[in-house]
Amino acid sequence: MNTEKLDQVVEELKAIVGEENVITDPALLYCYSADASINQHMPDVVVRPGKTEEVSEVLKLANRERIPVHPRGGGTSLSGSVVPYGGGIVVDMTRMNKIIDIRPADLWCIVEAGVIHADLERELAKYGLFYPPDPASSESATIGGTIATNAGGLRGVKYGTTRDWVLGLEVVLPTGDVINVGTKTLKTSSGYQLCRLFVGSEGTLGIITKAVLKLLPIPKARVRVMGVFDSVVDAARAVSQIFMAGITPGLLEFVDKNAQKAINSWLNLGLPETEAILIIDLEGSTEEEPLKLAPYLERVLKENGAIEARYTSDPEEMNKLYLARAKAYPAMFRLGKPTVLVEDITVPVRSFQKRSRKSTK
Numbered sequence: 001m002n003t004e005k006l007d008q009v010v011e012e013l014k015a016i017v018g019e020e021n022v023i024t025d026p027a028l029l030y031c032y033s034a035d036a037s038i039n040q041h042m043p044d045v046v047v048r049p050g051k052t053e054e055v056s057e058v059l060k061l062a063n064r065e066r067i068p069v070h071p072r073g074g075g076t077s078l079s080g081s082v083v084p085y086g087g088g089i090v091v092d093m094t095r096m097n098k099i100i101d102i103r104p105a106d107l108w109c110i111v112e113a114g115v116i117h118a119d120l121e122r123e124l125a126k127y128g129l130f131y132p133p134d135p136a137s138s139e140s141a142t143i144g145g146t147i148a149t150n151a152g153g154l155r156g157v158k159y160g161t162t163r164d165w166v167l168g169l170e171v172v173l174p175t176g177d178v179i180n181v182g183t184k185t186l187k188t189s190s191g192y193q194l195c196r197l198f199v200g201s202e203g204t205l206g207i208i209t210k211a212v213l214k215l216l217p218i219p220k221a222r223v224r225v226m227g228v229f230d231s232v233v234d235a236a237r238a239v240s241q242i243f244m245a246g247i248t249p250g251l252l253e254f255v256d257k258n259a260q261k262a263i264n265s266w267l268n269l270g271l272p273e274t275e276a277i278l279i280i281d282l283e284g285s286t287e288e289e290p291l292k293l294a295p296y297l298e299r300v301l302k303e304n305g306a307i308e309a310r311y312t313s314d315p316e317e318m319n320k321l322y323l324a325r326a327k328a329y330p331a332m333f334r335l336g337k338p339t340v341l342v343e344d345i346t347v348p349v350r351s352f353q354k355r356s357r358k359s360t361k
């Protein structure tokens with residue numbers, strides 16, 4: 001954008017969102033030039049809308065002037081998707097951070113797109129509810145960003161990804177038109193599933209301003225099991241066998257030797273540093289349910305090559321095991337190597353053994 005046009009656009013943006021919510025200082029723009037990947041590019045201007053109408057006016061202006069727009073939530077993307085290549089306007093959604101309504105009886109809530117994922121979790125817990133998608137970036141990622149990326153998380157093995165938990169959306173289209181898609185009912189079968197189209201659209205179809213999210217009651221009890229393996233192949237086989245044994249884990253994570261070492265050297269969690277560990281959650285609607293199932297799971301793990309298998313329901317011990325996976329990425333990053341390249345690959349369960357051998361190489 002040339003300086004003259006930029007000056008004019010900045011003035012119009014100030015009129016829409018207020019002077020204090022338009023950023024042009026290069027030092028501050030720099031903070032918006034990157035995400036959690038290695039990519040970087042400076043925006044021309046950052047705007048911080050506080051309501052849907054303001055987002056709409058910003059997009060009308062950008063559309064009229066043919067200026068690229070880059071919606072931004074927590075900026076935790078690992079793929080450069082939030083980096084403003086080509087310059088233009090970054091729309092920082094973090095001021096739109098209200099939890100508007102929580103309906104325990106209907107099992108849904110309505111939130112603005114800039115609500116931090118972990119803040120919502122904490123609020124829902126007061127009602128005995130939870131929102132199943134749980135990216136490890138929860139303390140910084142926004143609900144809008146997790147919807148735009150169809151984020152998954154540690155609980156994905158049982159609960160799927162974000163797309164399965166978004167009932168409805170308010171979206172501002174590139175023209176500035178505001179539309180509502182989806183529903184507030186737990187079941188809907190009529191019409192096109194436009195809501196699902198916006199989930200995972202990475203900001204290419206419009207800016208999400210509000211979301212209706214499906215909720216569940218927090219399971220009454222949870223037990224965390226660790227299986228220790230001296231062979232990656234055994235651990236991979238055990239994964240298949242857990243499902244074949246009729247067990248549906250609430251969480252199932254694989255942590256290899258390198259990741260265990262990195263985490264131990266940072267958080268001193270006392271992980272065994274063997275070829276692989278599996279971390280598995282069992283959940284139940286009574287205290288007894290997961291405790292009854294845990295010895296059975298231990299047996300399945302041992303029959304499939306685990307050199308050790310143990311379970312705990314102690315919250316502190318459970319949290320340590322959770323951190324063993326949740327902190328894997330920052331732990332690798334801390335090793336001080338030039339960089340960490342993240343690849344999220346998805347393979348059928350039966351190919352996991354082969355893939356894990358290859359990735360170890």
Ligand SMILES: Cc1cc2nc3c(=O)[nH]c(=O)nc-3n(C[C@H](O)[C@H](O)[C@H](O)COP(=O)(O)OP(=O)(O)OC[C@H]3O[C@@H](n4cnc5c(N)ncnc54)[C@H](O)[C@@H]3O)c2cc1C
Nearest residue numbers: 073074075076077136137142144145146148151152203208
């Ligand atoms: C330590 C760490 C752990 C992570 N763990 C996971 C994980 O377990 N699972 C997982 O899936 N991802 C994970 N990620 C990746 C990232 O956190 C997620 O993709 C997250 O959903 C991004 O949310 P955000 O608010 O930071 O979005 P941003 O990074 O700000 O944006 C991501 C994309 O969404 C678009 N966007 C943002 N807000 C909106 C909006 N309101 N409307 C339309 N488009 C929008 C942006 O333009 C961009 O394309 C992790 C990242 C880090 C750094």
